[in-house]
Amino acid sequence: MDGTTLEQTSKSDAQREAVIRVRNLTNQFGPQVVHQNLNLDVWRGEVLGIVGGSGTGKSVLLRTIVGLNRPAAGSIEVLGVDVLNGPEQERRRIERRWGVAFQDGALFSSLTVLQNVMAPLREHTGLSESLMCALGNLKISLVGLPQLSCGKLPSELSGGMRKRAALARALALDPEIVFLDEPTAGLDPIGAAAYDELIGELQHALGLTVFMVTHDLDSLYAICDRVAVLAEKQVLVEGPIEEMTKVDHPWVQEYFTGPRARAAQEKGQDR
Numbered sequence: 001m002d003g004t005t006l007e008q009t010s011k012s013d014a015q016r017e018a019v020i021r022v023r024n025l026t027n028q029f030g031p032q033v034v035h036q037n038l039n040l041d042v043w044r045g046e047v048l049g050i051v052g053g054s055g056t057g058k059s060v061l062l063r064t065i066v067g068l069n070r071p072a073a074g075s076i077e078v079l080g081v082d083v084l085n086g087p088e089q090e091r092r093r094i095e096r097r098w099g100v101a102f103q104d105g106a107l108f109s110s111l112t113v114l115q116n117v118m119a120p121l122r123e124h125t126g127l128s129e130s131l132m133c134a135l136g137n138l139k140i141s142l143v144g145l146p147q148l149s150c151g152k153l154p155s156e157l158s159g160g161m162r163k164r165a166a167l168a169r170a171l172a173l174d175p176e177i178v179f180l181d182e183p184t185a186g187l188d189p190i191g192a193a194a195y196d197e198l199i200g201e202l203q204h205a206l207g208l209t210v211f212m213v214t215h216d217l218d219s220l221y222a223i224c225d226r227v228a229v230l231a232e233k234q235v236l237v238e239g240p241i242e243e244m245t246k247v248d249h250p251w252v253q254e255y256f257t258g259p260r261a262r263a264a265q266e267k268g269q270d271r
C-alpha cells in the first residue's frame, strides 16, 4: 500500500479478513482529481473512522464503495465480490449484505419511519407484509427509537431521531457492513455520545464492520478501532488512533494533537 500503515494489533494482515479491499482507486470530476491510486483495507468486525480535511474525498470514497459513484480507475472488492466489474447478479446479492446511513438520513419523506425501515425488506426479500412489519419494528427498537415514532414522517422527527431511523433502515437486512456518513454531525454532545454508544453496542452484539466518515474526534476516540486519514488524494496513513500523534504531517499533527483532540482523548479514556 502507498500510505503508511501503523501497526499495533496482534493479528497480521494474513490472519485478518479484509471485507473491503480498495486498490489503485482514482476518482475525478472534470479536471479535479479527488483520489489517485488510493488503497484501503477494512477488516471484518472493526470500526474504521475515515477522517481528513474538508473536500479530501471522504464521502466520495464511501459513495464509490457502495456503487453511487463510478470511479475513473481502480478496483473495489466487498466481501470478496468485485463490485465495479462483477456480474450484476452478484452485485445485487452483495448489496443485501451492507447498509448505508447518510448524513441527513436520506429517508423517503412521504413514508413513515416504519415504512422507511421496511423498504429494503420490500426490495430485497419476498417476506410477507406482517413479517416485514415485525422486523421493521424490531430494528426501530434496536436503535432506541420509541414505538410512537413508527408512524411518524421523517419531517416529524428530531435530527437525532432521523439519524437513528436511518440507522434502523441500514440495519433492516441484518448487514455485515454498515456505512455511516458523518453520523454525529449536527447532534448535541449528549446525543452524539449516545449514538456512539449505540454503534459500539451494535458492533459488539452483531459483529458489524463499520465504515464511518466523521469529523467527530469524540467518536474516533470512543469507538474507532482504527482511523484512515485521507490527504493528498490517498489514504495518507491508517492505524490505531493513539499512533496518529506520531505521524509527521501538518494536517495530522494539527488534528490529532490540538486541544480538541486532547479533550476527546481524555473523554474517551473516562468511558
Ligand SMILES: Nc1ncnc2c1ncn2[C@@H]1O[C@H](COP(=O)(O)OP(=O)(O)OP(=O)(O)O)[C@@H](O)[C@H]1O
Residues within 6 Å of the ligand: 029, 034, 052, 053, 054, 055, 056, 057, 058, 059, 060, 061
Ligand atoms: N458529483 C460530483 N461532481 C463534481 N464534484 C464532486 C462530486 N462529488 C464530489 N465532488 C467534489 O469532490 C471533492 C470531495 O468531496 P467529498 O464530499 O467527498 O469531500 P469530504 O471529504 O467528504 O468533505 P467534507 O468533510 O467537507 O464533507 C469536493 O471538492 C467535491 O466538490
